[in-house]
Amino acid sequence: xxxxxxxxxxxxxxxxxxxxxxxxxxxxxxxxxxxxxxxxxxxxxxxxxxxxxxxxxxxxxxxxxxxxxxxxxxxxxxxxxxxxxxxxxxxxxxxxxxxxxxxxxxxxxxxxxxxxxxxxxxxxxxxxxxxxxxxxxxxxxxxxxxxxxxxxxxxxxxxxxxxxxxxxxxxxxxxxxxxxxxxxxxxxxxxxxxxxxxxxxxxxxxxxxxxxxxxxxxxxxxxxxxxxxxxxxxxxxxxxxxxxxx
Numbered sequence: 001x002x003x004x005x006x007x008x009x010x011x012x013x014x015x016x017x018x019x020x021x022x023x024x025x026x027x028x029x030x031x032x033x034x035x036x037x038x039x040x041x042x043x044x045x046x047x048x049x050x051x052x053x054x055x056x057x058x059x060x061x062x063x064x065x066x067x068x069x070x071x072x073x074x075x076x077x078x079x080x081x082x083x084x085x086x087x088x089x090x091x092x093x094x095x096x097x098x099x100x101x102x103x104x105x106x107x108x109x110x111x112x113x114x115x116x117x118x119x120x121x122x123x124x125x126x127x128x129x130x131x132x133x134x135x136x137x138x139x140x141x142x143x144x145x146x147x148x149x150x151x152x153x154x155x156x157x158x159x160x161x162x163x164x165x166x167x168x169x170x171x172x173x174x175x176x177x178x179x180x181x182x183x184x185x186x187x188x189x190x191x192x193x194x195x196x197x198x199x200x201x202x203x204x205x206x207x208x209x210x211x212x213x214x215x216x217x218x219x220x221x222x223x224x225x226x227x228x229x230x231x232x233x234x235x236x237x238x239x240x241x242x243x244x245x246x
Contacts, residue, residue: 002229011233
């Protein structure tokens, strides 16, 4: 079972920052997840939210800032355990840290309502320049249009299906949508990760990854169910060398 560093080692360091990714690598992580946005001047960056309210206590939106403006903002301000200045990193900076250690990378495009027109092509162009990285990459998005555009741009790109508001009742519909974009993975919330749902997803031919699992007992239960990977804020969740667990 993959132990996927969710926004880096975000339980120990501010999420989606260079410090969080560096720590995940030090803890032995080989599988990583991070979120992608685009600045006003076209720079791909790692941050979860569209604005900086939660991480930096400012209403500024990433889409409205140049990278020069964005990098001056402390996105560790919310992290009481370690609020020392950390900026939003560029995609290239994140990959300089994690790619040498990585066997699998989940690029989650944040693009609800197509707020970043063309971001799918930007990421794909970036990946195509790095064939070894392309092979490690899995792309996901909660925005259906973004997933559709990714598939239209590249039949070879590995996709993971994501869905807002998924429930057991809606699972059959979600599986059809995942098949429609030729997804390889199916990523869904830990709250729905019962044995029957996991079995149904795997029977449909998808690898199953569950978010966000932060307790060891829950991680062990997911492993027993046959889950292929868990996203966790604590890459050491399973103990020594847990981050290398397969």
